[in-house]
Amino acid sequence: MKRNLIMMLLPLALFATTTAQAFDKATIEKGEYLSRAGDCIACHSIPDGAPFAGGLAIDSPFGKIYSTNITPSKTAGIGNYTLAQFDAALRHGKRADGSNLYPAMPYPDYAMLTADDVKALYAYFMEGVAAVDQQAPTTALSFPFNQRWGISFWNWMFANDKAYQPQPSKSDNFNRGAYLVQGLGHCGSCHTPRGIAFQEKSYDESDASFLSGGKVGIWEAPSLRGGDKGALANWSKAEIIDYLANGRNNTTAVAGEMTSVITHSLSYLTQEDLAAIADYLKSLPGDGKALAMTAAATKKTSDELNSAKVGINSGARLYLDNCSACHFTEGQGAARVFPKLDGNALVNDEDPSGLIHVVLAGARLPSTKGTPEALAMPAFGWRLNDDEVAQLLTFVRHAWNNQAPAVTAEEVAKVRQTIPQSVMNATRP
Ligand code: HEC
Ligand code: HEC
Ligand code: HEC
Known part of the structure; x- marks a missing residue:
């Protein structure tokens, strides 16, 4: 009898799991690719830990901030997040309970994302990632930095909350490159100098400080401005692509913090996307940092x-x-x-x-x-x-x-x- 009941319920259970699959395969795959472009794994995993289970301690001037579990676990991760809540976290730094996230999560950059791309990411995190029911350590900063409401003021003063606006006068390649660099790639979080409140001084090319060089711990993240006499002026477009894909080119090899960006993120991007990034960097007016080579x-x-x-x-x-x-x-x-x-x-x-x-x-x-x-x-x-x-x-x-x-x-x-x-x-x- 018991067995019969199970046999009767089985098709129902199967039906339940198939209907829960709300996204098609192509959307989930697109989301996976975008998660590579956003390098979510670099911060939301520990070395040799389960992907996206969080727990990485990120040093900030205010203390250690732990990344959270963003697997679809309903007890330890973001399994209960709706698309709207996921969007609020990604683009506006708001947690599901309404409190603010620390900007160690690069939401001022991710704010550039289109609604379509956020949806694809959501599909991947809900249905393409394995749930891990393991709580990440809780961030416990000292007063006043433990007051998350205070971040509202910081957001208002310093964060970007505008989605990327394609520039009709520019090429598709420029717009794709700008979108990837400013948004998912969050290149500015390392390569743009920080201001007094540790904010990125600029979020796009309208300001000369954008990608003009920043600091990550003891490593310098050099200027990426590729126009005439810019730091990358001596690099050809092909050399930039080779570096981003492989961590090396005819002249340079990567070391320090950029190694992980290439290993986990950029080496997975298509040649077209890397070419768009290279075109965009080459379009940034020079900052005089190119050395004269004689x-x-x-x-x-x-x-x-x-x-x-x-x-x-x-x-x-x-x-x-x-x-x-x-x-x-x-x-x-x-x-x-x-x-x-x-x-x-x-x-x-x-x-x-x-x-x-x-x-x-x-x-x-x-x-x-x-x-x-x-x-x-x-x-x-x-x-x-x-x-x-x-x-x-x-x-x-x-x-x-x-x-x-x-x-x-x-x-x-x-x-x-x-x-x-x-x-x-x-x-x-
Ligand atoms: C530079 C590091 C970094 C990167 C890259 C990053 N995150 Fe985060 N993320 C964090 C940190 C740290 C937190 C927790 C912040 C806090 O506790 O206030 C967080 C929090 C979140 C949250 C809120 C979860 C919760 O309930 O607390 C979501 C959702 C999220 N990240 C998704 C993503 C996605 C998707 C990507 C890739 C597109 C990504 N993150 C990339 C550092 C990062
Ligand atoms: C986590 C911080 C971080 C992020 C995010 C980051 N970079 Fe870097 N990048 C660095 C550091 C540090 C170096 C210096 C590496 C070295 O000294 O070998 C570097 C070096 C580079 C170089 C070589 C410059 C030179 O003159 O040698 C290029 C090109 C580059 N990054 C492009 C990018 C692009 C494009 C993005 C975004 C898609 C990006 N980086 C995101 C930290 C970062
Ligand atoms: C056995 C060969 C070898 C010797 C000897 C050697 N290097 Fe290197 N060096 C390398 C390789 C390979 C790399 C690329 C590794 C990387 O960047 O991750 C490198 C990278 C570097 C870089 C980083 C370049 C960048 O753009 O990030 C510097 C600087 C450097 N070497 C300086 C030196 C100095 C100074 C010495 C002498 C004390 C030295 N090397 C001896 C092979 C060598």
Whole structure:
């Protein structure tokens, strides 16, 4: 009897699950692609944790903010969110209970999204993601930052809440690129400088500060302005696309915080979307940050290196002994294998912390669909002392066409303190 009842209810249950499937496959797939473009996974997962289950601690000037579980779990995630509530969270920073989200969630950028794209994302998060019934840690900032209502004032003063308006005078490629960069890609959250209230100084190209360079911890997120004399003026469109897809191109290789953006997000985008992004960056008026590259400057440094004496611990000698095997005496590296140090943004950053970090701790290029080999730069922290790293980098920052201030042993010591010994010893023979 019992069994019969189950047999009778089974078609009903099947019927219930099929009708609950409110979205078609194409919409869910579109949502998955958009979630890649928005890099939701980077913040809403912990390394080796279940996708989108949250729990990542994000450092803010006010304390640690934990990302939430955005799987469709009804007990621990956003399973009870309606489309309207999901939209309010994504574009306006409002939680389902009506309270404000902290802007560690990049809603001032996501505000640019079209209603259609929000709907596709909703479809994916409701029906394409596996539910995880595990609560993420609760964010507990100290007073007054625990007063979420206070964020309303911040939103009113500083946040963007306008959807992207296509510009009819511009090409479709420009508009698609602008939409991706300003909105889902939230490139400005790292590459635009922050103002007094930690807000992005601008949200689109109408202001010269847009994408003119920002800071992520110790890493500089360089200017992305590609017009005449802009920081990316020396990059061709193809080089920008190659970098975004594979983390490397003929001249540069990615390190630091951008590595994860490429691994989890940009390497999944179509060539058309990457081309639109490149076109848009190339259209941004220059900010004068492009270095003048002359053959004479390159030759001068090569001569200096060729005459550096064995046994004398100068910056040039340290470069020859430790770096030139891969980056070469012309500082040109090797296309798609060893980045060029001549004119490199990280090398020329005013603040040398990120550069010091790469030398002490090494760096690893991501493995992407297009370029699976994960190349690594060895760690030199075990081998060079603070004074040697300072001399070496002072040389590199003046070599070839580079023009950046000298590095002191104290600056090296400060970065060294933040790196575990095991990391610096990783490549010790
Ligand atoms: C830069 C980090 C970051 C990225 C990228 C990000 N989020 Fe968030 N998100 C957060 C943080 C942190 C919170 C929690 C903020 C708080 O507690 O006030 C949050 C909260 C949310 C919430 C509210 C959930 C709740 O009930 O608390 C939703 C929905 C959400 N994010 C969806 C998304 C989607 C969809 C994407 C990708 C399009 C995304 N997020 C990308 C950091 C991020
Ligand atoms: C989480 C912060 C973050 C986000 C989001 C981010 N970037 Fe970056 N980006 C960085 C950092 C840090 C670097 C420097 C990497 C290095 O030194 O190797 C960088 C480097 C770059 C470079 C190389 C510039 C150069 O001169 O070497 C390009 C191009 C770039 N990003 C494009 C983008 C685009 C386009 C987006 C949005 C789709 C984006 N980034 C989003 C942090 C970020
Ligand atoms: C065995 C080869 C090798 C040696 C030796 C080497 N590097 Fe590298 N280096 C690499 C590779 C490969 C990368 C790309 C890794 C990445 O960026 O994630 C790299 C990246 C870098 C970067 C980051 C560039 C960027 O745009 O983010 C800098 C700066 C750098 N190396 C400087 C040095 C200095 C200074 C030395 C000498 C102390 C040195 N390297 C020695 C292979 C090497």
